Amino acid sequence: MNSNTIVENLKKEIENFSLQMKVEKVGKVVEVFDGIAKVSGLSDIKSSEMVTFPNGETGVALNLEEDAVGVIILGDFSKIKEGDEVKATGKILEIPVGDSILGRVVNAIGAPIDGKGAIKASKTYPIEKVAPGVVTRQAVDQAVATGIKVIDAIIPVGRGQRELIIGDRQTGKTAIAIDAILNQKGQNMICVYVSIGQKDSKLRKLGARLEAGGAMDYTVIVSAGASEAASMSYIAPYAGVSIAEYFMDQGKDVLIIYDDLSKHAVAYREISLLLRRPPGREAYPGDVFYLHSRLLERACRRNAKYGGGSITALPIVETQAGDVSAYIPTNVISITDGQIFLETDLFYKGIRPAVNVGLSVSRVGSSAQIKGMKKVAGTLKLDLAQFRELEAFAQFGSDLDESTKKQLERGKRAVEVLKQLQYSPIKIENQIVTLYALTKGYMDDVAIDKIKEFENGLVEYCERHAKVFYKEIKESKMWTDKGEMELKKAIADFKVGFSK
Numbered sequence: 001m002n003s004n005t006i007v008e009n010l011k012k013e014i015e016n017f018s019l020q021m022k023v024e025k026v027g028k029v030v031e032v033f034d035g036i037a038k039v040s041g042l043s044d045i046k047s048s049e050m051v052t053f054p055n056g057e058t059g060v061a062l063n064l065e066e067d068a069v070g071v072i073i074l075g076d077f078s079k080i081k082e083g084d085e086v087k088a089t090g091k092i093l094e095i096p097v098g099d100s101i102l103g104r105v106v107n108a109i110g111a112p113i114d115g116k117g118a119i120k121a122s123k124t125y126p127i128e129k130v131a132p133g134v135v136t137r138q139a140v141d142q143a144v145a146t147g148i149k150v151i152d153a154i155i156p157v158g159r160g161q162r163e164l165i166i167g168d169r170q171t172g173k174t175a176i177a178i179d180a181i182l183n184q185k186g187q188n189m190i191c192v193y194v195s196i197g198q199k200d201s202k203l204r205k206l207g208a209r210l211e212a213g214g215a216m217d218y219t220v221i222v223s224a225g226a227s228e229a230a231s232m233s234y235i236a237p238y239a240g241v242s243i244a245e246y247f248m249d250q251g252k253d254v255l256i257i258y259d260d261l262s263k264h265a266v267a268y269r270e271i272s273l274l275l276r277r278p279p280g281r282e283a284y285p286g287d288v289f290y291l292h293s294r295l296l297e298r299a300c301r302r303n304a305k306y307g308g309g310s311i312t313a314l315p316i317v318e319t320q321a322g323d324v325s326a327y328i329p330t331n332v333i334s335i336t337d338g339q340i341f342l343e344t345d346l347f348y349k350g351i352r353p354a355v356n357v358g359l360s361v362s363r364v365g366s367s368a369q370i371k372g373m374k375k376v377a378g379t380l381k382l383d384l385a386q387f388r389e390l391e392a393f394a395q396f397g398s399d400l401d402e403s404t405k406k407q408l409e410r411g412k413r414a415v416e417v418l419k420q421l422q423y424s425p426i427k428i429e430n431q432i433v434t435l436y437a438l439t440k441g442y443m444d445d446v447a448i449d450k451i452k453e454f455e456n457g458l459v460e461y462c463e464r465h466a467k468v469f470y471k472e473i474k475e476s477k478m479w480t481d482k483g484e485m486e487l488k489k490a491i492a493d494f495k496v497g498f499s500k
Helices: 003-016 149-154 173-182 200-212 230-248 261-274 288-296 327-335 344-348 371-377 380-394 402-418 428-439 448-465 467-476 481-499
Strands: 026-033 036-040 049-052 058-064 069-074 085-092 094-097 123-126 164-167 189-196 219-224 253-259 310-318 338-342
Touching (some): 094 230, 149 402, 173 200, 189 200, 230 253, 261 310, 310 327, 402 448, 428 481
Parallel strands (some): 189 253
């Protein structure tokens, strides 16, 4: 190559050269401990803005102080040291979302942890977002069928509702949530399960159960394990509801489970105390109510004008020795639209799900039930409450009149009918048939120990011999006189065969 060519090339390079300035906000780590970093030099950073560390980990600016910024580290903080350079990204904490996230297990920042490769995200959603306003919302009047008789009949959950599941540890809270997910197969509902501070072994079992039931096709699991930093447990529920909002924005219905918010509050308390935030009642930070209210307010049913879709939230809270008047339970009870209260005593008596019908309530009520269920379950809650009172009274062995005896016997059968095996959700039509037979007195002369056998046989028989009734329930959510006559005949015929 001659000298002229070299000169020409250099001239071209100089002509094409343009000076570009790149401005970066950079700070330095002053102190790092227990998943928290104090950073100086980031004077104009925003609250909840993401920052990056030299080892590739992400952090979130949470405390904005005069001389430093308190950053929570999302990941491994052991390789971060004093003097490390910290770069502000200019982005508020967000996670990648997209249709391809269905069927996957992700961590609190949306990264896959199931070993099935990368997730192609179509967009990102902010983790913190203002809840939809009143004008955009619509009344809750469509049922979420959980497949659990006692809930669908007595404490119905509607699309867009927030229904708390509360009880001591090991009373079947997660089992109810998983049954509800399994029952959404074919119900046009997407499910998000947020695991907060749970053991990895529990999460693996749960994932295998959903996989076996074919539920992972419409489910996303967001996991912040017990072995991970408290910061991951803190942001996991917000990440879960952001994923739910992505699907709601497409006009879809979503069911989200937070398992559980007690551990979420503990993680937030840990972070807050490390950041030297002022503690409130019982050494919890004073804003722990806002922590959960801004999360649960994002569950709603939007009206058609604003795109439709809904998010139904089932938060789980663990009580200590049944104390629903403690700090976290009272907070979440006041935010939600009712609660399903699970009682240890009932659980040990073999009444499972161990739902205390007296203390459980749905503030949406029967407006979230189909007409057929409303008709058969109308008086069931009152009957069960009266039965509990009579049962306590009858223990004293006093002589009982005939109507009281009859009420007691009916109550015993109702308790037996409402028992249900774990991971075996029941179709709403079959629930209506069972409750119809119970409330109309067809089970009054069936022995208590034969009730389950009678119920299973009856449902199987009616599916074959009461096809008109089943068709009416599926199509119009209520039966006609023709359908009811067919059902009565089917029950009577079955009963004759059963008693032989």
